[in-house]
Amino acid sequence: MYEKFNREEERYATVVKLSGARKAEREKLISEYQKRSANAFAPQTLRNYQNIISKFQEWCDDTGRSAEPPVAPQVIADYIDAMGGRLRATTIETRLWAISEMHRAAFQPSPCRHRLVELALKAVKRQYGAGVRQAPALCRSESLRAIKLLGNSRLEMRDKAVMWIAMDSWCRASEISAFKVRDLCRQDDGTSLLYVAKSKTDPFGMGAYAFLSESGTAAVLDWIKLARLRDGDPLVTKSQANAKRTPLDPATISRIVKRSTGRKDVSAHSLRVGGVHDAFRIGCDLSAIMVAGRWSSPEMPARYGRRILASNGASAQVAKLITE
Known part of the structure; x- marks a missing residue:
């Protein structure tokens, strides 16, 4: 009988399987993921990704945290709190995407789907708004x-x-x-x-x-x-x-x-x-x-x-x- 494909369950099963794999095998798979990402994503997307991860690593260094996956959900929630009021909600969401992609590249579960992170983002939107800045019209x-x-x-x-x-x-x-x-x-x-x-x-x-x-x-x-x-x-x-x-x-x-x-x-x-x-x-x-x-x-x-x-x-x- 046909069963609906569940991407999250499949990804979690892969992570569990890899957690018991040998270090050399794991590093080989991570290296292949990075090579395939270079072809799968647009150059501008890759540049944005690297820039975002660099900013996240700087924040972790400044606050005494580790940016190495897996990052705890509490750390991501604190990072959202630090960005609230300084960055637009859409920018924060883009940064969460990059952090999720960093975990996917390491074959680790993303902390960005954790309820603590969802609540932190919701709180920032509620306090500072989630409006999107629109370019002025030139008719x-x-x-x-x-x-x-x-x-x-x-x-x-x-x-x-x-x-x-x-x-x-x-x-x-x-x-x-x-x-x-x-x-x-x-x-x-x-x-x-x-x-x-x-x-x-x-x-x-x-x-x-x-x-x-x-x-x-x-x-x-x-x-x-x-x-x-x-x-x-x-x-x-x-x-x-x-x-x-x-x-x-x-x-x-x-x-x-x-x-x-x-x-x-x-x-x-x-x-x-x-x-x-x-x-x-x-x-x-x-x-x-x-x-x-x-x-x-x-x-x-x-x-x-x-x-x-x-x-x-x-x-x-x-x-x-x-x-x-």
Whole structure:
């Protein structure tokens, strides 16, 4: 008879089995886990993991604790208390993920699932809140005004292409930096589609498409012609004529948005949020917004648009219609 697979029971059984294994056998398995992790996780994820573990080890050294797995649940609960009020709840949860992964890599049970740890996290959220900071919205009208102010220098032509891509496609900065010239798919009406080979929500490369308007397509084609880019070259790269054709860092794309708009508080993600605001404002339904932004669940676009949704909600409509 079929029995439902229980990941936690299977993991615990593996830990128990390994606890009695010879040291050499255990070290060999841990080494293999580390090698496979290097291929399974994105480079940025691995860098974040190492950074988090380093911070946890520093805290343990400063407080006279040991960071070697297995770490006692009481230690993790105290660590959460120390982070409370200084870090956002989502950041604390990310650090707990890294500590859990450290234990998985050592084939030790994670202390982060212990009830003491759950209660400590719940207490921090209750005392300091669990709200998620959202990037300021940069809506289409403001983005268009910024693009019109850009001139025709090599740098500004590149920046125009970046702004059009970010505004039209609602792509993340990491997705924009990954585009190659061959990912631009022209359409008969003058618009284009951009092939998104991989993304944050598609790490295994199922692929998706993002929209690029007629004006956006023209700006990108002007940049490709000026920079003499070939099919395999990055679509957005350094603006200097003799520069090596390497993809722009995602942080550079955000700097282009700041420079183009003259705003220090925005980033590339602000155009993604602004696109959602515009879509809700003109009455697009949530499913169409999810398709445009390539979201697999409605949680994030609904969160981005909650200010617009509140402004267009039932109470707002009643207030407009019934004035006396």
